[in-house]
Amino acid sequence: MTPPSRTHLVLIPSYNTGPRLADTVTAALAQWSPVWVVVDGSTDGCDEAVRTLAAQDPRLRVITRPTNGGKGAAVATGVTAAHAAGFTHVLTMDADGQHPADHIAPFMAASQAQLAALILGRPVFGPEVPLERLHGRKLSVGLAYLEILGAGIDDPLFGFRVYPVAALARAFTTTRRARGFDFDPEVAVRLFWAGVPTVNLPAPCRYLAKNDGGVSHFHYLRDNLKLIWLHTRLLSQLLWRWPQIRRRRRRATS
Template identity: 55%
Template sequence: MPESRPVVLIPSYNTGPILPTTVEAALAMGVPVRVVIDGSTDGSADLLSPLLSHPRLQVIRLERNAGKGSAVLHGTREALKEGFTHVLCMDADGQHPADLIPRYFSCSAMYPEAAVFGRPVFDASAPALRVNGRKVSNFWANLETLGWGIDDSLFGMRLYPAKELVEVFESTFFARRFDFDPEVAVRLAWRGVPILNLPTPVRYLSREEGGVSQFRYLRDNALLTWMHTRLFLGFVLRLPWLALRGENPLLSLSPPAS
């Protein structure tokens, strides 16, 4: 029987003063936390200095910005070396609720073979353009996996089996930047990794609250368009096998979408 020994993994690029708040919230859950500084130039990494003596925290600094996916890959490889079996990725910008970390860990303990994906529950702070725009990526992700059970292809709070995640990364030269979340979701589904979806509140912080965003509408949507073009071609090649393998064995365990 597989086991689950998870760690929280927080990639960060120019997150500003919200970074230590996010890290402190995760540490308050009594879990190990690893932060990957992805070549930040805004001094935010230095704000973690008062926390570096914490026994459950390690900070990894990458010299150059290589993208979210690259930071997660680096952090996941280090986690495997430490003996962790799963990584729970959280964004550094305070959008994801640290108080749900125990629930993600609990799901992983019950179903260690699975990836646990957050299904975002938006409040009034969510920009309508972002909420509605992600529906396009969700449509394509579910088509490319024949409805394997990816409720949201772009949401960043997810718990991954670490070994399978690294293998997915090693199967492609892509998924290293903003395309990380949707591409690895599709490729994990292609590999037959069961997916559970966990409703998760998400909050978009205002600038006054310290909110930051690295999203660039034209650049990142162009990247997603190219990504789904590639994935659709991969889907066509895999279609006979995908049609014969059956459905996600944990599909019925995900709460129904409202």
């Protein structure tokens, strides 16, 4: 068994994920250690199985938030704890089984090869993906392209990523938002603005039907309105950031 990493850990935020959480944690542990789970105020008892597993496996840690704050809030809690423990990088993956555990090691290797970089997943969807989700992502991809004045973020919504801990912690201090569903696109853009290099790697993404144990807390009206407000804010801030971003792009190509 490979010794646990002292620098890179897998961070899994979870809210009412049901039995999928234990399956995801088990799959992640088979590929990497340590693995940390942040239980974000869950009320469905999904954390009981992983607590039992953590009591038997020192590679697994469970952190509990007393109330639900959203994905970004859960990641922020985990990042704060990871930084305090001396970890430099976290790979985030969803708790519901959409993200590929067998891609953890290649993503970690890419991070270890470029420690300053944000390693972003570019989702490869199967035929089961809902068309409204697929087309909706195209708008977010286009808006992110505008917000960073070009390429660099292939998919701002896909949460399978490796973050440099210090850079992500700083990004959280630049906004009071990015604590819910808007976390993934906002921090990707803000890290790019901050000068963090990006590496985009393909990774399969699967959508699980409810009959297969799939879990989704996405609310179409509420969360789409939140994304509209997010991109409105980012585009408005671009008005005074664009000279800095253009200088960065010129340096990268010179």
